[in-house]
Amino acid sequence: MNLDSKIPSGPLAEKWTNYKASQKLVNPANKRKLDIIVVGTGLAGASAAASLGAMGFHVDIFCIQDSPRRAHSIAAQGGINAAKNYQNDGDSVERLFRDTIKGGDYRAREANVYRLAEVSGAIIDQCVAQGVPFARDYGGLLDNRSFGGAQVSRTFYAKGQTGQQLLLGAYGALSREIARGTVKLHTRCEMMDLVVVEGRARGIIVRNLVTGDLERYAAHAVVLATGGYGNLYYLSTNAMNSNGSAAWVCHRKGAAFANPCYVQIHPTCIPVHGDYQSKLTLMSESLRNDGRIWVPKKKEDAEAIRAGKLKANDIPEENRDYYLERRYPAFGNLVPRDVASRAAKERCDAGYGVGTGYAVYLDFADAIQRLGKEAVEQRYGNLFQMYQKITDENPYETPMMIYPAIHYTMGGLWVDYELQTTIPGLFAAGEANFSDHGANRLGASALMQGLADGYFVLPYTMQNYLADQIYVGKISATTPEFDAAEEAVRVRLNRLLQIGAQATLNSHLSTLNSVDHFHKALGKIMWEYCGMARNTESLNKAKALVKDLEEEFWKSVFIPGTANEFNPELEKACRLEDYFELAQLVIDDAMHREESCGGHFRTEHQTQDGETLRDDEHFMYVAAWEYQGHGQPETMEKEPLVYEHIKISNRNYK
């Protein structure tokens, strides 16, 4: 496996400029002859396809939903970071870079993160030009708010719907290219396999989700922008159809998977309330600008609240424990997500939780008193409404109840500086790659990274790869490699559909279960034993339980219908099959990383105050895993992280 990160030489601040100055280009006449496949229409995929199409390449773009605008980027609430320093509060590219590296607990690549900070400003310019209605002040200029892990206000926002507006901007740009004929859109299509020809990514096999037909598409390069694998945990803030399968089939075909154990748990979500529940709803991090997080100071008060004898408003000020402000006076309620999540878990585990016992209060009483109800409504109105619809409680009158939930995956396909995976010609962008967030992502940085990759990185770096592809001519989709890949998908689908029939023959009918039954069970195992806190014992347990569950799945999952029709149960079964393998890898990666960093918290490695304890001497590297076949342990190679520019220190938010 070649883990050459291809970081350009020279001082950090000049690397990207130097790269662009010396990279290879494709002339306009030749661009028309080159085909690119983009999988996924979220911020990264839509912006990449729109930009590449506008440059003149021929692009095919695929999504599983009925429209590109449904991609889960749409649900991002709070905002997008950019080092514009419009607030004159001391922000700069250097500071955004440092905050991101520190926020990621010194487990991200310096050069990638610096480039991200460098292009962040251009993203805002681009979005405004597309008509994204960012919040503005009365002078008509752009407004900002603060997010976790930063001491400046650099987050641009559009009410609590920033992701929606940015995605609609990219969707508009994409729609324009579709109208111009440079991009061809394929909706309700799921990527089932990557086709590799002579060591290069040359196409994909997709299943048309309406008819069930398998279709082939060939191209000179493939971009994977299919998001993260948070739904491995079943209950997460991800959309129901978000999945890790497209990335996973690439991994099976040889693309290295990096840092799978880095999973982000978001501190402010609406708590779990029943076993029929299908997802957890996020309450934006921006709420921590004005909301204060607390639990009762006295255990007996917490018990009384849980028993329904006391209400939040009955607890007097002096008996409230604002534990984030107490533990982290410098950052207070705006500590990074992993820190806030663990602190909530610590209080609840100690018996101070409210609601079901696994919830803490997020209180707006102070803000409402200070700013007035109207101002609070202006800022967070849609979030408050969302909360009220779900819980039937009015957050203007009683504090919200929140608890951490799986939200984002920092791990993903390993990519070099050019966002190319270990398979030449296969690129990965957005949450699907691992590159920029280290062991923890800061709030409002996912939107920044998705758009940076799509608008301003891939359009350059892909040309460097495509420059010599002008000699190979059109790629054919009728080669033996395509035949084999399509046949393998067909065999796989039939095998899944046969499980129920086989069980029927063996009269195991009463034990047959739905796909969701197994997915929920897998999620529970992962959350319990490989979630917010992990240790050798819990990980061993998780590994054994996942293996048993997978065996059970292959014996007794029932998928109704056939492969030749609209069949959502079959789609879910394929994704879950991949999650079983992915779960094993997440556990192995968590097991091997004998340190705590960012979202990865090993209880064996913590300071006396319960903070993460890194081991830079042994673990300052990216763990890149290589697939070895089903059921075989994967092999791991290390990409050392070299910090030339930044001074490494303890991540201190006190």
Place this chain on the structure above:
Amino acid sequence: MNFTLHIWRQECAHAKGHFETYQIDNISPDCSFLEMLDILNDQLITRSTLNSQLSTTLNSQLSTLNSPITHPVCFDNDCREGICGMCGLYINGRPHGNDDGITTCQLHMRKFHDGDDIWIEPWRAKPFPVIRDLVVDRSALDKIIQAGGYISTTTGGVPDANTIPIPKQDADMAMDAASCIGCGACVAACKNASAMLFVGAKVSHLALLPQGKVEAAERAKKMVCKMDELGFGSCTNTYACEAECPKLIKRQNISRLNRQWIEALFGRDGK
């Protein structure tokens, strides 16, 4: 809570559809509407396996397992927090059900009474053909956007974001119009299956901003022509769309669209 569900079942676009009745019991009032359908589907899957235990040969077992009645009910859904626009059911005669300002996934069972009969249908409109059961094809909305629902800018080469100040009021109004999620409830609610609120929201969002003003009239013309071409009906100003919009998009956006349309036909100075 217990409910009797009457659900539209239709195997594919060309098949004849019908209502099927299902009984569902012990549903928590905190359960969301789609979670209630999840529970129903889980029961349909396990019940179909139980039924088939009675049959003797493999063939008859498989045909029971795969019969359209026991096949889980297909419905579109994704984010389940009211923003992606993927879900959309016609519930007891109202798009997104009996609550205001929400999508189907945000509807909770506490809004119903124990023992209620609930009628569940797909969006019914000529430009939205049924794919299966409650799933419809809404790609016509994408085609309207492709006709001109954007600002013609390419990546890079744009001015600094603060170069053109935009009055807060305009930015806020643009934001309100831009919050359309493209679910199609406005079309489903309209007796003419008109997409005027959808088109009006996009035209207004962009026309209110200086960046979008340049192409405003042309945009309105192209989008309205595309809407007509795709088989959406005309607007007769009954505003069922506004009443049912899960994002509370206002009918004033239709007025703004009409103004842009007139400008496109006659020119700004009446020339």
